[in-house]
Amino acid sequence: GAGVSQSPSNKVTEKGKDVELRCDPISGHTALYWYRQSLGQGLEFLIYFQGNSAPDKSGLPSDRFSAERTGGSVSTLTIQRTQQEDSAVYLCASSSVGGREQYFGPGTRLTVT
Amino acid sequence: QQQVKQSPQSLIVQKGGISIINCAYENTAFDYFPWYQQFPGKGPALLIAIRPDVSEKKEGRFTISFNKSAKQFSLHIMDSQPGDSATYFCAASMSTSGTYKYIFGTGTRLKVLA
Numbered sequence: 704g705a706g707v708s709q710s711p712s713n714k715v716t717e718k719g720k721d722v723e724l725r726c727d728p729i730s731g732h733t734a735l736y737w738y739r740q741s742l743g744q745g746l747e748f749l750i751y752f753q754g755n756s757a758p759d760k761s762g763l764p765s766d767r768f769s770a771e772r773t774g775g776s777v778s779t780l781t782i783q784r785t786q787q788e789d790s791a792v793y794l795c796a797s798s799s800v801g802g803r804e805q806y807f808g809p810g811t812r813l814t815v816t
Numbered sequence: 817q818q819q820v821k822q823s824p825q826s827l828i829v830q831k832g833g834i835s836i837i838n839c840a841y842e843n844t845a846f847d848y849f850p851w852y853q854q855f856p857g858k859g860p861a862l863l864i865a866i867r868p869d870v871s872e873k874k875e876g877r878f879t880i881s882f883n884k885s886a887k888q889f890s891l892h893i894m895d896s897q898p899g900d901s902a903t904y905f906c907a908a909s910m911s912t913s914g915t916y917k918y919i920f921g922t923g924t925r926l927k928v929l930a
Contacts (some may be wrong), residue, residue: 707859736917745905745920746821746860759915796858803848803909805915807859 705730707808709795715814716785724811728797735778736805737770740792747764749793752778754800785815818843820908822921831927835893837924839906842887846908848916851891854923862905864891882887895905898929 708727716722728735737749752772759780763769767786772778782789792812796805821840829835847883848867850861866880866889873880879892887917893900907918914928 719851734916738918738920743922745820745919745922746907748917751915751917753915759917762917777830796859798916804862804865805916805918806850808863809857812898 704792704798707795707797707806709793709808711811713812713814714808715816718815719784720811721781722785724755724782724793724813726778726780726795726808728776728778729806731799732802732806733775733800734802735744735772735804736796736798737778737780738794738796739764740794740810741762742791746783749780782813785813789813789814789816790815820906820919820921824907824924825922826855826925827927829896829898829926830927831898831930833896833927833928835896835900835926836890837904837906837926838888838890839921840886840888841851841908841919843908843910844887845910845912846919848909849880849889850907850909851904851917852880854905862907863925866908867876881911893926896926898928898930901926903930 735752738746739779750757767783790806794809794810796807850865851863853863854860877894882889906921
């Protein structure tokens with residue numbers, strides 16, 4: 704079946720602009736995660752959605768970052784007033800109910816100029 | 817306490833050799849330890865995973881060794897091939913209010929020479 708998809712694959716934006724990154728999880732997966740991968744760094748947890756439960760936002764680095772998940776499927780990560788330090792690859796992953804395995808999408812490479 | 821320390825940062829191995837990557841953790845509440853393989857421009861792909869009640873798990877050429885008392889685990893790639901050249905990440909997770917978020921190591925860039 705189809706894996707996790709993300710769009711756009713690349714995004715170049717000017718400092719101060721807002722950006723939206725999209726994630727389509729694997730069909731039927733109820734859990735959805737966003738991670739950030741900075742150059743030379745590991746993956747950093749940002750936010751987690753599980754069904755209709757309140758999201759775990761503990762990894763969001765500032766209030767410029769927000770995310771929503773509509774209809775329990777597609778998720779959008781929004782970064783407001785982008786800064787150069789926001790440049791990174793943003794990865795989305797999904798998993799099944801109670802599943803520990805997370806399946807990652809190809810990521811969105813964000814460059815803030 | 818939430819960190820996962822991974823070493824080495826980079827590794828060069830001859831074709832047919834054994835690649836070994838090590839990870840260490842502090843938080844004994846971690847109960848699931850996956851390894852991911854990432855090729856340039858791609859998302860990480862799950863390679864193999866282990867739980868702390870098992871000391872070793874093998875899948876094909878890939879083996880995880882787990883030392884609970886030392887709080888360490890390692891990935892062994894037997895008969896390494898040029899196609900194994902990629903970045904490898906270890907991770908750890910625990911069930912915290914049902915959030916199985918991963919804490920990742922910083923990655924190991926493996927190059928297998930033909």
